[in-house]
Amino acid sequence: MFPNMIRPAPERDAAISLRGVEKRFGTTRAVAGLDLVVPRGSLCGFLGPNGAGKSTTIRMIMSIIYPDSGTVSVLDGTALANKDRIGYLPEERGLYRTMKVSEFLIYIGRLKGLTAASAHRSASEWLERIELKGISKKKCQELSKGMQQKVQFIASVIHDPELLILDEPFSGLDPVNAQLLTSIIKDLNRSGKTIIFSTHQMHTAEAMCDRVVLINHGIKLLDANLADVRAQFDPHSLILEPVDESFDIREITARVPSITSVEFDDENRLARLLRVDPALDPQSVMSDVVRAIPTRSIAIKRPTLTDIFIQLVEATGGAAPSLSEIGDGAAAGSTAHREGGSR
Amino acid sequence: MTNTLERSNASGKVLAVAWREFKHTALTKAFIIGTLVFPVFIWGLMAVSQLFISREPPPLTGTIAILDPGGLVAAEATRQFEELKNRAAPSVSSTVEAVSKATQGDAAAVAKLAEGLTEDTGRVAITVIHETDPTKADELRTKVGSNELLAFASIDPKLLTIDPGDVKLELLVQTTTSPKHTSLYSRILREATVKSRVASVGEDYAKLMTMLKSPEFNTQRVTRDGGTAKERADARMLVPIAFMMLVWIATFSSGNYLLTTTIEEKSNKVMEVLLSAVSPMQLLAGKILGQALVSAVIIVIYGALAFWGLLFLSMADLIQPILIVYLVVFFVMAYFMIATIMVAVGSAVSDLREAQALVGPAMVVLIIPLALLVPIVDSPNGMLATITSFIPPAIPFIMILRLGGTEPIALWQVLLSIVIGFGSTFAMLWAATRIFRVGVLMQGKPPTMLELLKWVRYQ
Known part of the structure; x- marks a missing residue:
């Protein structure tokens, strides 16, 4: 007999709140009646195997797609209304191939509501912090896959969001860069950012998160603090x-x-x-x-x-x-x- | 680290998208070369080529035989060649000069000189044959076939009578003879025959031609301010075509850019990053606005070049100010119609090949102005022109064709076409936005037309 590990966080201080969210694609039920609360200031791992419904849920959180039923609240509103307060690294990442790195980052910063000067300053700071100084004038297509991934990560944090949603942030990264990214994510969380990231690599989440949500076939199997989970299991x-x-x-x-x-x-x-x-x-x-x-x-x-x-x-x-x-x-x-x- | 970042307002996002779209389309080598340098290069090439292309036929080498029992036409033909001597190839000039000097313009002398033999007077020789023996004609025909003779002309004496009936002047040329040479032979022989005919009845050909000369017109257009300007009917016919092509090129160029940039954003997987920062509507608005600037740049550049050309030719008065107003109105209409089609299709597909299948039906309608260009310009108030003026998305192209012409178009037709045109533009824009928000996140198999319609209805 397994303990019930569906212990949602209290609603009152939620950065993200999902209630009874359902999503179907044709005959496939991608997400089934999902309830989810991500507390402000938490570092939450959103776990599950490939095809579990993680990316679909994240896209609904981001208002990129909409649930068939249920409600989604992000920062007390919708992601559409709060886009500039949210950083998002999608699972399918892309860059403008012929754009220069700094130009791309400034463009994304502008779209995230920054002034051109602020976007430029933030891009420079982040490139240095993520150990990519010196590539700002290179075209995106000239970068290695790992470098591109780091640039895409900067694009998600360039506007200093209070909520960061990362879909499989470590996939494709070598151990050194994965470690660098882990360190940055932890730092951001320590500075008060709410972070939810999806992964199918349990050990990664285990090493970082204070809270985990685990889904399979669109159904939530676990939702609790990591310490509670370990005690219970x-x-x-x-x-x-x-x-x-x-x-x-x-x-x-x-x-x-x-x-x-x-x-x-x-x-x-x-x-x-x-x-x-x-x-x-x-x-x-x-x-x-x-x-x-x-x-x-x-x-x-x-x-x-x-x-x-x-x-x-x-x-x-x-x-x-x-x-x-x-x-x-x-x-x-x-x-x-x-x-x-x-x- | 970045806690003092300054924020801009929401409209800044649309402008940022628009500026990126404009910059990465118009401020590129491909655009500058394609839009500015290439037309100038083509224009220069055409101008330069005119300097080197000779309108005269290339030099002739060989013998032309004329079967002319009376010898009059042959003599006249010789004189015609002589008139060409300043313009014709040196070989022809020298030949004509030699023949003229030898005969002193006397037909009989020419005949005598050439009779029975091929008189080589340089690189081209003219042989006059008086025999009426059919075997001689057959022999000459064979020689043309075997390239021994450049040409063989047979002058029937009836051609020199007042009523020649259906008798024709027989001219045989080699299979490799250039059209310019054939034309030269025909012209000279035709004129020589007519001159000989006139001379045979004792008339003076030159006097007769002077009498028959039609008067030249000095047609002037009287302008509103009472002034006059030279009438150029051909140029006036070109104005509506030029205006329509201007709108066509400007809108389709930027429409194609819109299609390719949207497909690129999908295939590069950058679309989801963009949609995490801006709404589909903001992205769509920015893209359409940015490409509108590109389109405006094209129309201003090409329009200015065309207007400069008219100024250079002192024909700027052909462009009425109201035509510029119409051009702006229908250009805006045309741009948004094409842009909505292209952006909707671009959002729904993954590559250009798939896009072609979806753009096809719209192109069937859009090709109408090009296919019906001549009849519409010829008859801008005809039924065809009137009916097609109210069929979107052809409206702006047809109307600019009609309005650019000389015939006045009824005001109610202009207003109705504007109402229908902008009404359908808004409908297309609405449908495009709904297709866009669904299409940009779709991957895999391209949708059918029916599926696109379903996307429009999605809530």
């Missing part, structure tokens, strides 16, 4: 690395009765995942294990969003997404497969 498991690698770890179930099963842990092929009786405190079981077998290391396993997502999808009767749908990084770092028998 405690896997009651220990990660054990024995001193003797040849030790038959399955014997531990005989030696420590509170261990219900043993699995390989994919994060560390030398380690084993020990499932603990949910009725018991994992910390007390740890000392039993250490006494039972020579131990190199032992720790209480933290729940990953990937684990949680897979559990939620399976529990709600839907097919669990493939690892590639969830994201390779997440897959490598969080899945486990069964090896040992259960008691």
